[in-house]
Amino acid sequence: MPRSRRRRGNPPESAHDNVPGVGTIDELLANNRGFAESMPNGHLDVRPSRRLAIVTCMDSRLNVFEALGLRDGEAHVLRNAGGVITDDVIRSLAVSQRRLGTREVILIHHTDCGMQTLSDDGFRAELQEATGVAPAFAIESFTDLDADVRQSILRVRRSDFLLHTDVVRGFVYDTDTHRLREIETPA
Numbered sequence: 647m648p649r650s651r652r653r654r655g656n657p658p659e660s661a662h663d664n665v666p667g668v669g670t671i672d673e674l675l676a677n678n679r680g681f682a683e684s685m686p687n688g689h690l691d692v693r694p695s696r697r698l699a700i701v702t703c704m705d706s707r708l709n710v711f712e713a714l715g716l717r718d719g720e721a722h723v724l725r726n727a728g729g730v731i732t733d734d735v736i737r738s739l740a741v742s743q744r745r746l747g748t749r750e751v752i753l754i755h756h757t758d759c760g761m762q763t764l765s766d767d768g769f770r771a772e773l774q775e776a777t778g779v780a781p782a783f784a785i786e787s788f789t790d791l792d793a794d795v796r797q798s799i800l801r802v803r804r805s806d807f808l809l810h811t812d813v814v815r816g817f818v819y820d821t822d823t824h825r826l827r828e829i830e831t832p833a
C-alpha cells in the first residue's frame with residue numbers, strides 16, 4: 647500500500663521494519679536532515695505573530711498547525727493528556743502572555759480522547775498499586791467533553807496570573823471529520 651493511501655488506524659509502514667539496528671528515532675533524524683535541506687534558513691520572532699496560544703491534547707491524530715491553517719511562528723501550542731488546564735499550563739500561558747505577547751487563548755478537546763478511557767480513582771489506584779506511591783498530581787480524567795471544555799475555559803478566565811482572559815474560546819475537534827465544534831459558555 648502506498649504511504650499516502652495508508653488506511654487510518656493502521657500503524658505506519660516503517661522503513662526500519664526490515665533494517666536491523668535502525669529504530670524510529672534514527673529514522674526521524676534522517677527525516678530531519680531532509681527537512682532542513684528543504685527549508686530556507688531564516689529567523690522568526692520568538693513572539694507568536696498571531697498573538698495566540700492554543701491548549702490541546704497530546705493526541706497523535708490532531709495536527710494543530712494543519713487543522714487550523716497555522717504556520718511556523720504564529721502561535722504557541724501547549725499540549726498534555728486531555729488538554730487539561732493544569733498549574734503547568736497556567737505557568738506556560740503566563741509566560742506566553744506576559745513575556746511573549748499573546749492575547750487570545752483557544753482550548754481544543756477532541757472526540758475519542760484517551761482521557762475518557764480512565765477514571766481518576768481507578769488510574770490513581772493503578773499507579774499506587776504498581777509503584778507503592780500515590781501520585782501527587784491530579785489525574786483529570788473526564789467523560790463529558792463539552793463540560794470539561796467549559797471547565798477549562800473557566801480555569802483560564804479566572805486565573806489571576808494571566809493578563810488577557812477576555813478572548814478564551816473552547817472547541818471539540820472531531821478526529822474523524824476533522825471539524826471543530828465551538829462550545830458555548832456563559833459570558
Ligand SMILES: [Zn+2]
Pocket residue numbers: 703704705727728729756758759760761
Ligand atoms: Zn486526547
